[in-house]
Amino acid sequence: MNAPITPAHTLALAAIARGWEPKHPLTVSEWADANRILSLIGSAAPGEWKTSRTPYLREIMDQLSEQSSARLIVLMAASQIGKTEAASNWLGYIMAHAKGPVAVVMPTEKSLNDWSSQKFDPMAAETPAVARVLSKRTNSGGENSAARKRFVGGILYFKTAGSTAELKSTSLRYAIADEVDEYDWSTTQGDPLGLLEVRLTTFHDRKLFAASSPTLKDASRIEEMFEAGDQRRYHVPCPHCNELQALAWGNIVIGKKPDNPRRVTDAWYVCRECGSEIYEHQKTDMLKEAGHGGRARWIAANPTAPHPSYHINALYAPLGLGLSWREMAAEWMDAQDDPAKLMRFMNTRLGETWADRSRDLKPNILAARAEPYLLRTVPQGCLVLTAGVDTQDDRLEIHILGHGQGDITWTLDYHVLHGNPADDALWQKLADYLNAITFQNARGRTLKLEATAIDTGGHHTHSVYEFARSGRVRRVLATKGASTPGRSILGKPSHQDVKRNGQTTRRGVALYLVGADTAKHLLYNRLDGDDARPPHERKVRFSQQLEPWFYDQMVSETFNPRKNRWEKKKGKRNEVLDTWILGVAASHHPELYLHKWRKSDWDRRRAMLEPGAAEEGGHDIIVPATAEPAAATETAPPIPATPDAAARAFAAMLAARKNRHGERR
Ligand SMILES: [Zn+2]
Numbered sequence: 160m161n162a163p164i165t166p167a168h169t170l171a172l173a174a175i176a177r178g179w180e181p182k183h184p185l186t187v188s189e190w191a192d193a194n195r196i197l198s199l200i201g202s203a204a205p206g207e208w209k210t211s212r213t214p215y216l217r218e219i220m221d222q223l224s225e226q227s228s229a230r231l232i233v234l235m236a237a238s239q240i241g242k243t244e245a246a247s248n249w250l251g252y253i254m255a256h257a258k259g260p261v262a263v264v265m266p267t268e269k270s271l272n273d274w275s276s277q278k279f280d281p282m283a284a285e286t287p288a289v290a291r292v293l294s295k296r297t298n299s300g301g302e303n304s305a306a307r308k309r310f311v312g313g314i315l316y317f318k319t320a321g322s323t324a325e326l327k328s329t330s331l332r333y334a335i336a337d338e339v340d341e342y343d344w345s346t347t348q349g350d351p352l353g354l355l356e357v358r359l360t361t362f363h364d365r366k367l368f369a370a371s372s373p374t375l376k377d378a379s380r381i382e383e384m385f386e387a388g389d390q391r392r393y394h395v396p397c398p399h400c401n402e403l404q405a406l407a408w409g410n411i412v413i414g415k416k417p418d419n420p421r422r423v424t425d426a427w428y429v430c431r432e433c434g435s436e437i438y439e440h441q442k443t444d445m446l447k448e449a450g451h452g453g454r455a456r457w458i459a460a461n462p463t464a465p466h467p468s469y470h471i472n473a474l475y476a477p478l479g480l481g482l483s484w485r486e487m488a489a490e491w492m493d494a495q496d497d498p499a500k501l502m503r504f505m506n507t508r509l510g511e512t513w514a515d516r517s518r519d520l521k522p523n524i525l526a527a528r529a530e531p532y533l534l535r536t537v538p539q540g541c542l543v544l545t546a547g548v549d550t551q552d553d554r555l556e557i558h559i560l561g562h563g564q565g566d567i568t569w570t571l572d573y574h575v576l577h578g579n580p581a582d583d584a585l586w587q588k589l590a591d592y593l594n595a596i597t598f599q600n601a602r603g604r605t606l607k608l609e610a611t612a613i614d615t616g617g618h619h620t621h622s623v624y625e626f627a628r629s630g631r632v633r634r635v636l637a638t639k640g641a642s643t644p645g646r647s648i649l650g651k652p653s654h655q656d657v658k659r660n661g662q663t664t665r666r667g668v669a670l671y672l673v674g675a676d677t678a679k680h681l682l683y684n685r686l687d688g689d690d691a692r693p694p695h696e697r698k699v700r701f702s703q704q705l706e707p708w709f710y711d712q713m714v715s716e717t718f719n720p721r722k723n724r725w726e727k728k729k730g731k732r733n734e735v736l737d738t739w740i741l742g743v744a745a746s747h748h749p750e751l752y753l754h755k756w757r758k759s760d761w762d763r764r765r766a767m768l769e770p771g772a773a774e775e776g777g778h779d780i781i782v783p784a785t786a787e788p789a790a791a792t793e794t795a796p797p798i799p800a801t802p803d804a805a806a807r808a809f810a811a812m813l814a815a816r817k818n819r820h821g822e823r824r
Contacts, residue, residue, distance in 0.1 A: 198281030258312030259332030266341035324348035388468025522710035547741025558738030646674030649747035
């Protein structure tokens with residue numbers, strides 16, 4: 160270099176000679192472009208960081224830079240869009256350049272450990288500018304631990320949301336609050352984010368970066384913070400008409416196979432303004448920002464708000480990072496019949512909240528959907544029977560459910576047996592009732608109960624245990640509602656002692672936890688989805704013989720998103736709802752595993768019970784009685800000639816399944 164030495168140079172050189180680093184306004188994106196190395200661990204594209212690959216992150220990162228006056232920066236985003244990398248870049252920038260005490264807060268111990276081992280450690284190890292400040296002083300002598308790392312000019316705390324109160328004597332200049340929608344807000348210590356904000360007050364140039372994928376509508380902290388902010392969305396130009404627009408899922412068109420509308424062949428975007436088709440390979444140019452070779456930019460919908468807030472979905476993911484539009488479309492199609500998948504798609508792909516509709520479900524609307532089948536008979540498509548039993552102090556309530564392909568359930572009977580559960584006579588009545596169930600379908604085939612789940616809650620736990628182990632009725636599950644949310648509908652069993660008539664049988668019964676709240680989400684989302692489905696595609700089916708009290712109990716609870724739990728409506732009884740859930744839990748019996756049945760399993764069962772019915776994915780295709788039986792597919796066994804043969808073939812199939820899943824129990 161032949162540039163003349165200026166006074167500024169001299170000063171800078173003198174500063175370096177004295178061991179100072181020259182301070183100049185450096186942004187996070189500049190720092191990352193100059194310093195950040197993406198590790199092979201935890202990165203889809205290892206090597207030098209290039210902000211130009213994810214141009215939409217530049218402005219967000221630069222709001223985190225020292226010269227930006229923003230104190231709170233909010234990012235509500237899809238997953239795998241670069242949110243965590245932006246946070247890591249900022250952390251590297253703080254440690255190497257901006258300095259000061261900083262906390263990283265994650266929802267749980269596990270997410271914190273994952274983040275630390277998969278994001279922080281590789282970043283610190285492979286980015287020399289960060290490695291330098293970490294190792295210079297204190298890597299020896301035990302000052303660094305999993306929860307706290309000193310670096311030149313600052314200290315880094317790793318905290319879970321539940322332990323932010325432990326920071327109470329600490330002042331922070333910076334904080335990263337990641338996945339805030341997963342935080343437990345109801346800790347005894349108080350709101351974790353509020354506690355964090357208090358720790359930040361002493362620094363006039365403090366910064367808090369709150370980021371998350373959203374969860375439930377009205378319970379989402381990140382959505383609340385996004386809406387309180389200026390609501391920026393990344394606007395990209397249409398390659399045809401040049402109009403700037405934010406990419407929205409509703410403008411995606413999905414190409415499908417003509418003979419199989421569920422198979423996605425392609426997906427493209429339709430411009431909001433000119434209607435032209437935009438293909439994904441055009442995205443790279445569209446994403447380029449104004450000032451960096453393109454025209455894209457963040458535009459605020461609410462520009463007078465006090466803090467910047469950003470929203471971005473997975474449609475923006477650069478080619479090669481995250482899912483392609485076609486892959487997203489396939490995921491979307493696959494999620495259509497599954498509310499849990501649909502919620503996950505909304506949250507993690509679109510970065511949007513999921514609205515729970517449990518409040519909108521009204522008993523009279525359900526009653527209006529009832530169908531003309533008779534109780535104690537088996538409608539077409541219904542191929543497996545299970546029972547759920549609720550134990551009350553003076554009675555047992557029994558719900559008989561029929562199941563068909565595609566998660567369809569029918570209420571086939573609801574029965575109350577009065578008596579004292581402490582008295583064996585009531586249990587004998589139950590055994591007699593359940594064993595007598597032989598419901599017929601339209602083809603004259605008889606269906607019996609495959610499995611029964613009984614609730615052990617209340618005052619008669621050991622009577623239920625005793626009944627479950629007695630073998631008077633086959634495949635009886637003793638169950639208990641799980642106390643924590645998000646459990647699987649039927650968990651793994653634990654073995655319990657059975658006490659009866661002064662005697663104890665050690666580990667005498669298998670007790671299964673039922674994820675009742677999971678099942679309630681499932682039920683309510685199916686009920687809600689049934690609104691838009693034609694009658695023969697509805698998931699939750701009722702007989703016109705059921706009375707108003709039945710529907711009243713079916714929707715007797717609403718979800719409280721703030722507390723993340725289901726609550727009974729005032730003055731309502733909920734046995735119908737509880738027994739429906741137990742009936743579904745029974746279908747998860749380890750010898751039955753109905754929720755894992757494949758099409759071939761259903762086809763086989765249908766061939767036994769509804770010979771002649773077309774194999775049409777659970778649709779009720781009525782075949783005239785005189786028609787030839789449908790041609791058997793490769794996987795379907797020969798159609799048994801008699802109901803007995805059908806029962807034997809089904810038992811053989813279950814035995815095979817039992818072996819296949821044997822290791823799970
Ligand atoms: Zn256009």
